[in-house]
Amino acid sequence: MNQEEGVNQLPPPFSCPAEGAVRNNARGFSLIELLIVVAIILIIAAIAIPNLLKSRMAANESAAVANLKTMTTGLATYNSLYATCGYPDSLTRLGPGTPPTAAAANLLDSVMANDTFVKQGYTYTYVLLAGTGDCSGTPGFDYEMEAKPLVQNKTGIRGFFVDSSNLIRYDPDGDADISSPTV
Helix, strand or coil: CCHHHHHCCCCHHHCCHHHCCCCCCCCCCCHHHHHHHHHHHHHHHHHHHHHHHHHHHHHHHHHHHHHHHHHHHHHHHHHHHCCCCEECCCHHHHCCCCCCCCCCCCCCCCCCCCCEEEECCEEEEEEEEECCCCCCCCCECEEEEEEEECCECCCECCEEEEECCCCCEEECCCCCCCCCCEC
């Protein structure tokens, strides 16, 4: 057998198409391989999703404390600028205004300048406790603000409270008050 004759002769699995047995070299994924990949993805998701939710709740809680600090700073500034009014009867008085006046002091954005509003998974409420705070009667001298999770254990765990002492307090059950520990 010479060298030229051996080139055209292939072993049986690779025989020519005329003889009927052609090996298909096109490969795909088997069902088992696909199921293993899906199982791995599900395991990674089961680990990652709870951590993502905890991170989101922690971010919402941090934002709630920061928002309360912003509002207490605005209230203290308002009380200082408009001493005859004291603390306002409504947070709308701290809202946008040009030029700033006692009715629109331009100290808070339009979302926060409401007595009750929802922001970043928390519901905020403001109440003036003492005085009229309307610049025509007794100056307002005591207030309370609360930040409660919109959905307990989903958008946040702890609730927050602040009054005219400007100490932010928290409660792990979501309903903080004057007797709760400080942050």
